[in-house]
Amino acid sequence: MPLAATGDLVTAAAGARTAVAAFNVITLEHVEAVIAGAESVDAPIVLQVSENAVKFRYGRLLPLARAATAAAERAAVPVALHLDHVQSDDLLRQAPGAGFSSVMYDAARLPYEENLAATRAAADWAHAQGLWIEAELGEIGGKNGEPPLDAHAPGARTDPAEARAFVADSGVDALAVAIGSAHAMTTRTATLDHDLLKRLTGALGVPLVLHGSSGVPDDELTAAVAGGIAKVNVGTALNIAMTGAIREFLAAHPEAVDSRKYLSVGREAMARAVARLIGVLRG
Numbered sequence: 001m002p003l004a005a006t007g008d009l010v011t012a013a014a015g016a017r018t019a020v021a022a023f024n025v026i027t028l029e030h031v032e033a034v035i036a037g038a039e040s041v042d043a044p045i046v047l048q049v050s051e052n053a054v055k056f057r058y059g060r061l062l063p064l065a066r067a068a069t070a071a072a073e074r075a076a077v078p079v080a081l082h083l084d085h086v087q088s089d090d091l092l093r094q095a096p097g098a099g100f101s102s103v104m105y106d107a108a109r110l111p112y113e114e115n116l117a118a119t120r121a122a123a124d125w126a127h128a129q130g131l132w133i134e135a136e137l138g139e140i141g142g143k144n145g146e147p148p149l150d151a152h153a154p155g156a157r158t159d160p161a162e163a164r165a166f167v168a169d170s171g172v173d174a175l176a177v178a179i180g181s182a183h184a185m186t187t188r189t190a191t192l193d194h195d196l197l198k199r200l201t202g203a204l205g206v207p208l209v210l211h212g213s214s215g216v217p218d219d220e221l222t223a224a225v226a227g228g229i230a231k232v233n234v235g236t237a238l239n240i241a242m243t244g245a246i247r248e249f250l251a252a253h254p255e256a257v258d259s260r261k262y263l264s265v266g267r268e269a270m271a272r273a274v275a276r277l278i279g280v281l282r283g
Contacts, residue, residue, distance in 0.1 A: 001073065001075065001076075001078065002073065003069060003072055003073065003079065003080060003081060003099060003101065004044060004072075004078035004079055004080040004101075005080055005101040005102070005132065006022075006046050006080040006081075006082050006101050006102035006132050007101065007102060007132030007173060008080075009044050009046060009078060009080055010132075010174060010207045010230050010231050011207065013207075013230045013231070014207040014230035017225075017226070017228075018225060018230075018281065018282065018283075019210075019224075019225045019229050019230050019231060019232045019281045020044060020045065020046060020230070020231055020232070021038075021043070021045055021046070021232055021234060021274070021277055021278050021281055022045070022046035022047075022048050022082060022084075022231055022232065022233045022234070023045060023046070023047060023048060023233075023234050023235070023238060023274060024048045024049070024050055024053065024084060024233065024234070024235030024238070025047050025048065025049060025053070025064070025068065025238075026053050026056060026064075026239075027064075028064075028067050028071075029242070029263050029266060029267040029270070030238060030242075030270065031047060031064075031067060031068045031071050032071060032267055032271075033238070033242075033267045033268070033269075033270035033271040033274060034047060034238075034270070034271075034274050035047075035071055035072065035075045035077075035079060036267075036271040036274075037270070037271040037272065037273070037274025037275040037278070038075070038077050038079070038274060038275075038278065039075065039076045039077050040271065040275045041275045041278050041279060042076075042077060043077060043278045043282075044077055044078035044079070044080075045077065045078075045079055045080075045274075045278075046079075046080045046081075046082050046102075046231070047068050047072065047079060047080070047081050047082065048081075048082045048083075048084040048104075048233065048235075049061070049064055049065060049068065049081070049082075049083055049084060049100075050083075050084040050085045050235075051083075051084070051085050051086050051087055051088060051091055051106075052085070054091060061083075061091065061094050061098050062094075062098055065081065065098040065099055065100070066098075066099075068081055068099070069081065069099040080101055080102065081098075081099050081100045081101060081102075082100060082101070082102045082103070082104065082134075083095045083098075083100045083102070083103040083104070084103075084104045084233070085104055085106045086103050086104060086105050086106060087105075087106050087107070087109075089122070092105065092122060092125070092126070093125075095126075095129075095131060096129045096130070096131060100131070101130075101131065101132060102131055102132040102133065102134065102173075103122075103126055103131055103132075103133055103134070104133075104134040104135070104136070104176065104209075105118075105119055105122040105123070105126070105133055105134070105135055105172075106135075106136055107119050107122075107135070107136075108135075108136040108137060112162070112166075115135075115137070115166075116166060116169055116170055119135045119166075119170040119172060120169065120170045120171065122135075123135075123170055123171040123172050123173075124171065127171070132173045132174070133172050133173050133174075134172065134173065134174040134175070134176060134209055134231075135166075135170060135172040135174075135175055135176070136175070136176040136177075136178075136211070137158050137162065137163050137166050137175060137176075137177065137178070156178055156180075157178050157179065157180075157193065157196060158175075158177040158178045158179065158196070158200060160196070160199045160200050160202075160203040160204075161203070163175060163177065163200060163203060163204055164203045164204055167204055167205070167206055172206065173206060173207075174206050174207040174208070174209050174230075174231065175204060175206055175207075175208060175209065176208075176209040176210070176211045176233075177197070177200050177208050177209070177210070179192050179193045179194075179196050179197050179200070179210070179224075180192040180193050181210060181211060181212035181213060181215060181216050182212045182215060190212070190215040190216045190217070190220065191220065192216065192220050192223070192224055194223055194224070194227055197224060197227040197228060197229070198227055198228070200228070201227060201228030207230035207231060208228050208229050208230060208231075209229070209230070209231040209232075209233065210224055210229045210231070210232050210233065211233045212233070213232045213233055213234050213237075214234055214235060214236035214237035214240070215236070218280045221277075221280050221281060222280060222281070222283050225281055225283065226283065232277075232281055234277060237273055237277065238270045238273060238274070240273075241266075241269040241270050241272070241273040242266035242267070242269055242270050243266070244269065245265045245266045245268070245269035246262045246263075246265060246266045248265075249261070249262045249265045249266075250262055
C-alpha cells in the first residue's frame with residue numbers, strides 16, 4: 001500500500017487514546033523485522049531513520065530511505081517514514097524528496113530561546129513542504145553516547161507551562177516530553193513521572209511523544225499511553241534483540257560464515273520484539 005503519513009497515524013492514535021509504535025531502523029534487516037512484526041499483529045507503524053543512522057550509512061540518506069519505502073509499499077499494514085533527531089538543516093531539507101512525511105527537529109540541546117527560534121524556523125519550512133514536525137523540550141539525555149540525565153536533574157523534565165508556550169510559539173505538531181525516560185538504556189528500569197504527564201496532557205493541545213522507551217518497563221509504558229502518550233519511540237530494544245540472537249547463534253555455530261544465517265536469526269528476534277511491544281502499547 002502507499003506510504004502512510006506519520007501525522008495521520010499519530011492523530012488517529014491520540015483520538016483513540018492509544019499510541020503508535022515508532023521504531024528506529026539502521027539496516028534493511030531492521031526495516032523488514034519491524035514490518036513483519038507489525039503485520040503479525042495487524043498494526044500500523046512508523047519507521048524512523050535518525051541523523052545518527054544516516055551518519056553510519058556514510059552520510060547518505062537515500063539508500064536506506066529508498067529501501068524502507070520499497071518495503072513499506074509492499075506491507076500489509078500502514079507504514080510511515082519519519083526522519084528522527086535531525087540537527088542538520090541540510091538533512092532536514094532532504095526529507096521531502098526521500099519519502100518522509102515527518103521529521104523530529106532536535107534543538108533541545110540549545111538554551112530555550114535558541115531552541116524556540118531554531119524550531120520555529122524548521123517548523124515553518126517543514127509545513128511549507130507538507131511535513132508534520134515533532135520537537136523536544138526538556139532534554140532527555142542518552143544521545144550520542146552521553147550518559148542519561150538523572151530523572152530529577154535540572155532540565156531532565158519538561159515544564160508544562162513552558163511546554164505550552166513553546167508549542168504555541170514554535171508551531172510544532174507534536175512534542176517529545178521528558179518525564180523520566182532516557183535514550184540508549186539497556187535495562188528496563190526507568191520510572192516515569194505520571195503526574196507530570198497528566199499535567200502536560202492537560203496543558204498541551206498536540207500529541208505527546210515518549211523517547212527512550214526501550215528502558216521503560218511494560219506497566220510503565222501501558223500507563224504512559226493511558227496518560228496521553230500517542231507516539232512511542234523504540235530503538236535500543238531492537239538492537240538488544242538482534243545482537244543477543246546473533247551472539248547466541250554464533251556461540252552455538254562457531255563455524256558459521258554465511259551472514260544470512262545469523263542475520264535471519266537477528267531479524268526474527270527483532271520482529272518478535274516489535275510484536276510484543278505493540279501488544280504492550282495496546283494494553
